[in-house]
Amino acid sequence: MVDLLQNILRSFSVQLLLLHLRSNFLLLVVWALLLLMMSGLVGPQLGLQYLFLDPEYLNRTDFWSFLIVGIAYGFFAMTWNLSTYLLIGGYFNFLASLSRPFFKFCINNALLPLGVLFFYFGLLVRFFRLDTDSWILLESLSGLALGVVISLFLYALYFNLTNRDISYYRPRHRERPPNMGPGEGTASAQGHRPYRAQALAPVLTRLYDNPYRVRTYLNEGLKTRLVRSVAHYESSVLQGIFRQNHLNAILLQVITALLLAGLGLLIDRPLFQIPAGASFLVMLSLVIAFIGAVSYWFSEWRVTLLLLSLVAINVLTSAPWFQLGNQAYGLDYNLTAAYSEDRLQGLYGSPKLAEDIAATTAILENWKAKQNEERPPLVIVCASGGGLTAALWATHIAQTIEGCSDGAFLHHTALMTGASGGQIGLAYLREAYLSDPNFRENDVFRLDRISRDLLNPVAFSIVSNDVFLPLARVTVGGKSYRRDRAYGFERELAINTDHTLDKAIWTYREPERTARIPLLFVTPSIVDDGRRMVISPQGVTYMTASEAATRGNLALMPDMVDFRWLLAGQDADSLRFITALRMNATYPYVLPLVRLPTTPVIRLMDAGYRDNYGITSAVRFVSVFRDWILENTSGVHIVQISAFREREPEPEAADNRGVVSSLFRPVGVAGNILSVQILDQEVLLGQLAATLGPENFHLYRFNYQPAADDPLRTSVSFHLTEQERRQVLRASQDPAVQVEMDRLVRMLQ
Known part of the structure; x- marks a missing residue:
């Protein structure tokens, strides 16, 4: 042995x-x-x-x-x-x-x-x-x-x-x-000599x-x-x-x-x-x-x-002549816009602010004129991030409610907000509502298209294009940009959605202005200072700070930036809408951060970094137009469609952390940013309900949450398995979801 x-x-x-x-x-x-x-x-x-x-x-x-x-x-x-x-x-x-x-x-x-x-x-x-x-x-x-x-x-x-x-x-x-x-071959062979070495x-x-x-x-x-x-x-x-x-x-x-x-x-x-x-x-x-x-x-x-x-690669790629930062397709990068605290605060009390409020009030008036009621319910849809799972869930729930309400849901919706995959789902549904003559018959078609893979071109681009061809260029809208995995993502998303989203943001201005479709705010996060960028074909400078700050009552810093106002000289209206959605879903490492033509340079990433559920944007909008809403509607109805929101912390039998792991425990809350957002937004919703009154504020929640013991726990990814698709679609039959859906449909009828 x-x-x-x-x-x-x-x-x-x-x-x-x-x-x-x-x-x-x-x-x-x-x-x-x-x-x-x-x-x-x-x-x-x-x-x-x-x-x-x-x-x-x-x-x-x-x-x-x-x-x-x-x-x-x-x-x-x-x-x-x-x-x-x-x-x-x-x-x-x-x-x-x-x-x-x-x-x-x-x-x-x-x-x-x-x-x-x-x-x-x-x-x-x-x-x-x-x-x-x-x-x-x-x-x-x-x-x-x-x-x-x-x-x-x-x-x-x-x-x-x-x-x-x-x-x-x-x-x-x-x-x-x-x-x-010796002894092999002839002694006269060229180069041959007897073996004379001693044994080691x-x-x-x-x-x-x-x-x-x-x-x-x-x-x-x-x-x-x-x-x-x-x-x-x-x-x-x-x-x-x-x-x-x-x-x-x-x-x-x-x-x-x-x-x-x-x-x-x-x-x-x-x-x-x-x-x-x-x-x-x-x-x-x-x-x-x-x-x-x-x-x-x-x-x-x-x-x-x-x-x-x-270190050498980092120094090389940071050189001015080696610009590897991703660019927003449609923008002009030949000139830069000033980005400073003074310029942002210069909007407070400015004519631009008043003009944007008046223009959006006119949009709300157009929306009201299309309703059958004298004081119609105003619906705001908020969809969370969560990859293709959130996109499929948001599309499925929204168009199911639309069908059950006989078309009343989107007709009463005035605003859509959200992050990442959920926002992509809402944007695709809104575009179909605008341009598809067979909108009601194509529910299954849209579910198939919105859940198709987006990860293959991204992953392969990292290996082939980003590593070996970092200086490759691509032309979009007559302008030249660096090509990387972001372009592959947008191209695949455009193919999956029949290129309906591949258009400049200005093309949505008139449909939104006439209330043919709801307003939609895309709100990626600014990495460099933590603010949020609001992308809309309308003027939305009123979203940049709280109402008290814009009135000049309090010297508060702006926490949001109007994209079109900031980059008016960089052809902001020509930004590709599909690029805006991609910036809103820029999960770190999967997609590159987007560098904007500003001085100093600012970069954008996933909206989930600041508002993964769209609630903050919705509350800000309602706060600005509170007086009009109370006078002209029967109240605000926020429909929150979210994925993976109700995560329970895993209990620990005892504190078994060692010395090394305990060193990182005090900063654990920093890695739990979504739970922090949920708690903060609960406070915002409570304050909004108190401001509007209980009779004028209603909240409907449709959350997708796989069971903790489910061996096929659905992932936050740009790839869905067939089992995950079935699991997400079946979740709409959950009793809690059905109760909320019945309550919302009864209100719309």
Whole structure:
């Protein structure tokens, strides 16, 4: 038994794994990250696990989508093999004496890739077991396995044709090395000399010949073979074999990088928009290749140089001539607008403020003129952020209420606000209400379109376009802008919505002015000072501060900025509406922050950073027009459509935090920004109810919240699985939702 354990411990496969654990920590971190993403331990609310469990290609999850993921996984595993072969292959000199040394290295280095692959298989079995269609499981496993095989076959073919091994030096090919030993061939052969070297001492032989005392290795037939000494070979020959193999590995990585850059030029073609999970695998492969290359060339300096590389990249990309910040499509960046506290406060008491209030009052009058009642109910719809889940939920609930009320819901709606996915859903529904002659018949069509994947082009653009083609340009509306993953997101959203949202914001001015459609405020957050930007085709300077501040009663700072007023000289009216929606949904890292043409530069990100539920904007609007509302309507009815709002904190049996984790506990509330927003907005709603009176204020809440014990907890992502779609749509049958819906419909009738 002891000998068996010793043989296992001294096998090449086990020694490679132990050497990785000891020497290749940075590379193992990449594997750990992949495992955490697959299992849902990292980013479960973002749905990172579904990128691997439910990859989507050409709007379908099937054999082909898993085939592409399998090819990407094979590419990832082979990049791992290439990098580790560069780093540690030279420690095992016996490899150079074998035929196809890199192939044998890969076989013995397969414990980690195979372990992760089988773990992936297990996750798929568990995931699809929840689905009634077992054929999908068969498709996924077969596609994934075949993809891995195809990838490995192509790599094996390349190295079999290019790599040199010890057989290259045998006499039938060329002269043997000078110390192959006497008695082989003729003494007169050119370069031959008798073997005169003395045998090395046993200790030195072990240190040079087999420093890790490997006893056995696996060959191509997965059979165990004994490791033999190579001390009799000329060291330059062994080094030459490794050097030539290394050169081929580096060449292949360079070719792969060029291929990815080429694919970046074809990113607009759906055929080349590979599943997001495959894109992540390719990206992680690039990380492994980069770490491996730096470690290979600079050895002990690798950590220092990796850190210095990050600093150098940051310095380079911050140079004025290397502008990598994303731009808002439609704006003119040749001139900049002044952004200062004095300019913002200059609106207080200005004629512009009075003009905007009068113009919006006229819009409300037009809205009232279209109603059948003398004092109609004024409906405001607020939709929360939450990726495609929120978009699907907002669209589903709004058009269900519209159908149940026989068209009265949108007819009574005066304003729509929100964030991220929910706002995208409302915007798509509003556009269909304006332009689709078959609006009432296309409910199912819109649900399908609004829930289609948006993540594939974003993920693939990061890997191909953003990394290899950072200076690529694109023309939008006659103006040139830098192309990045934001353009891919907008293009995919435009395709999913039949290009109905791909228009300048000024095109909505007249429909809103005549009350054909509700007002819609898009409110992304300003990263640099925490204010909110209000984007509307109307003048909305009255939204920039509280009523007391705009009247001059209190010296309060403005907390919002009117986009069209600020950037009037930068062609603000030409901003693409789909760009405004994208800025409103700019989740950090997934989409790039938007740089505006201002001095100093300000950047925009997701509206959820300040108001994920649209309540703050709604309360501000009602406060400004309170007198008109009380005089002309029967009251305000706020319809709050939200996703993931009612999250319960996970209880702790005891405070088991250690010293290190306790250091971060005081700042935990900073990471719970949505709960803080909810509590603050509860106060705002209470104050508004007190101001208007209970008879003039009504609140209806439609929240989507998956069950805590649901194994398919819906994620906040721009990708939805088919199971998640069904789960969201079925949630409208929840008794609590039905009660609220009945109450709202009765009010509208």
